Amino acid sequence: MHPAYSVIFFTTASGAGYGLLILLGLLGPLGWVPQTSVFGLVGLGLALTLVTGGLLSSTAHLGHPERAWRALSQWRSSWLSREGVASLATYVPAGVLGIGWVFLERTDGFFAAMGVLAAVFAVGTLVCTGMIYASLPTIRAWHQPFVVPVYVALGLATGALLLSLLLLLVGVATAWAPWLAILTLAAAWLLKTASWARADRAERIYTVEQATGLGRFGKVRPLEPPHTQPNYVMREMGYRIGRKHAQKLRRIAVMLTFVVPVLVSALMLAAGSGIGLLLALGAVVSAGAGVLLERWLFFAEAEHVVMIYYGREAA
Amino acid sequence: MTTLPRSTARKLGLVIDLDTCVGCQACATSCKEWNTGGYSAPLTDQDPYGADPHGAWLNRVHAYEVGEGAQSRTVHFPRSCLHCETPACVTVCPTGASYKRAEDGIVLVNPDTCIGCKLCSWACPYGAREYDYADGVMKKCTLCVDRIYNETFAPEDRIPVCVRACPTGARHFGDLGDPASAVSQLAAERGGFDLLPETGCKPVNKYLPPRPRRDATAASAAATGVSANSGDEASASARFFAWADKVLSR
Numbered sequence: 329m330h331p332a333y334s335v336i337f338f339t340t341a342s343g344a345g346y347g348l349l350i351l352l353g354l355l356g357p358l359g360w361v362p363q364t365s366v367f368g369l370v371g372l373g374l375a376l377t378l379v380t381g382g383l384l385s386s387t388a389h390l391g392h393p394e395r396a397w398r399a400l401s402q403w404r405s406s407w408l409s410r411e412g413v414a415s416l417a418t419y420v421p422a423g424v425l426g427i428g429w430v431f432l433e434r435t436d437g438f439f440a441a442m443g444v445l446a447a448v449f450a451v452g453t454l455v456c457t458g459m460i461y462a463s464l465p466t467i468r469a470w471h472q473p474f475v476v477p478v479y480v481a482l483g484l485a486t487g488a489l490l491l492s493l494l495l496l497l498v499g500v501a502t503a504w505a506p507w508l509a510i511l512t513l514a515a516a517w518l519l520k521t522a523s524w525a526r527a528d529r530a531e532r533i534y535t536v537e538q539a540t541g542l543g544r545f546g547k548v549r550p551l552e553p554p555h556t557q558p559n560y561v562m563r564e565m566g567y568r569i570g571r572k573h574a575q576k577l578r579r580i581a582v583m584l585t586f587v588v589p590v591l592v593s594a595l596m597l598a599a600g601s602g603i604g605l606l607l608a609l610g611a612v613v614s615a616g617a618g619v620l621l622e623r624w625l626f627f628a629e630a631e632h633v634v635m636i637y638y639g640r641e642a643a
Numbered sequence: 644m645t646t647l648p649r650s651t652a653r654k655l656g657l658v659i660d661l662d663t664c665v666g667c668q669a670c671a672t673s674c675k676e677w678n679t680g681g682y683s684a685p686l687t688d689q690d691p692y693g694a695d696p697h698g699a700w701l702n703r704v705h706a707y708e709v710g711e712g713a714q715s716r717t718v719h720f721p722r723s724c725l726h727c728e729t730p731a732c733v734t735v736c737p738t739g740a741s742y743k744r745a746e747d748g749i750v751l752v753n754p755d756t757c758i759g760c761k762l763c764s765w766a767c768p769y770g771a772r773e774y775d776y777a778d779g780v781m782k783k784c785t786l787c788v789d790r791i792y793n794e795t796f797a798p799e800d801r802i803p804v805c806v807r808a809c810p811t812g813a814r815h816f817g818d819l820g821d822p823a824s825a826v827s828q829l830a831a832e833r834g835g836f837d838l839l840p841e842t843g844c845k846p847v848n849k850y851l852p853p854r855p856r857r858d859a860t861a862a863s864a865a866a867t868g869v870s871a872n873s874g875d876e877a878s879a880s881a882r883f884f885a886w887a888d889k890v891l892s893r
Contacts, residue, residue: 329765391759391779398756399737402645408762409737465842466731466768534839536707541836541850542661542718546710551717554671554703557695561770564761633839634770637705637722 345378347487368429585618654820666719
């Protein structure tokens with residue numbers, strides 16, 4: 329599949345934003361994070377900026393971005409529509425939580441309920457994003473049970489790294505924040521490994537003989553394509569990356585997304601707050617770049633069944 | 644609405660004969676010509692006179708070589724929207740621009756509400772939907788919805804333009820929901836099949852397989868899966884029919 333950069337940026341930025349929002353919505357009411365206006369403003373501000381920036385960027389791949397509002401109408405059948413509805417719905421409790429936190433310095437009672445609701449809606453949005461891909465049987469690598477958990481786990485893990493950074497930024501050094509990052513990163517790593525293993529092992533069940541219905545006459549070989557230059561279907565669905573390159577890029581993605589941030593978070597447990605801030609920033613940058621690469625690979629490695637009409641032997 | 648109708652009154656579609664298609668591209672070019680002025684207008688091209696010309700076409704004719712050696716054959720393979728009974732492209736549409744008509748089963752895109760997210764093209768296993776890079780919306784076969792009900796046309800012209808243009812009669816149009824219709828009868832008689840039934844999209848369009856080769860009856864019978872009994876007592880009749888077929892084919 330052709331990697332659409334606006335969508336890759338969207339899921340990376342919004343994923344981290346929703347992850348941070350989930351943690352703030354739950355940990356704010358629990359009193360694990362400072363209930364000051366400043367922390368509320370910086371924390372929720374960063375979360376909603378990432379979410380909004382991502383959502384706006386996602387409209388850049390549309391042929392008609394000005395009609396994007398129409399995408400809110402078909403939530404009965406479409407996961408993309410559900411994602412749109414869930415993403416907008418999240419703003420309501422998140423906004424109310426923000427009012428309580430920033431202006432009243434309160435995250436209890438009604439505002440606590442709003443925090444939990446914001447977290448639930450944010451998880452819902454991440455699930456919808458994953459389901460857009462997981463619900464497509466035409467793409468073997470995506471149509472599997474690990475895709476949705478990976479989107480949720482990576483959102484939480486990058487959110488936890490951001491939270492770690494924010495806490496140090498306001499001068500609060502905690503042991504649980506790096507630990508939370510390590511645990512969520514480990515969970516995401518495990519799920520992503522399972523997802524890759526599953527995609528690699530999945531049987532290529534479709535053949536050109538099957539697709540054309542001509543297998544009864546013997547082996548089917550493409551003779552003439554319908555046109556001289558690649559068409560839309562081939563440009564969009566025919567993107568292909570060499571297996572060797574993919575393996576190398578996967579290793580780089582694992583290093584950036586998981587290994588470096590986990591080691592850095594472990595170091596933060598030992599280091600003082602001055603160097604800790606730099607370390608936390610490094611972990612965020614590394615994981616951000618890693619998730620961007622992981623999402624790029626998610627597209628580049630995915631094979632679409634239609635390409636067997638265009639000469640791929642199986643899909 | 645992108646939720647599907649429970650059932651459609653009719654199932655309009657095409658029956659495409661892979662035996663008689665000669666790959667002349669008349670269906671594809673007439674489709675492009677009609678649809679760049681009809682419902683799907685404009686059906687744009689990019690870099691049409693440059694080094695990398697491409698554009699939205701709603702019908703594309705592949706050619707495959709099938710089988711080995713003397714038994715191999717060229718099969719021309721037109722591919723367009725199959726107007727599925729459960730089209731995956733429709734239910735994924737976030738805006739409701741994609742829909743399946745309850746009255747005749749035609750799958751259409753409303754060009755005024757499509758946002759060009761391309762998700763429908765990801766969902767379709769058949770590559771039936773193409774993005775129009777200039778128009779910013781998805782284009783697909785309309786089954787010439789702007790011809791088949793057009794009462795200003797002579798009755799013989801009220802068929803999809805690809806069917807009208809086909810010089811070998813390899814394309815047939817009709818109601819595949821009515822078992823008594825000519826297209827249903829033809830599909831039943833010739834063993835019409837669905838493309839990739841495994842995907843569960845339940846295509847309405849049917850493809851007719853190439854007929855067995857006339858000059859090598861026994862071998863082609865084996866290739867088509869019709870068992871030519873090996874053994875001496877059966878081969879006498881098989882040889883007779885092979886001889887009869889050869890004589891009658893002259």
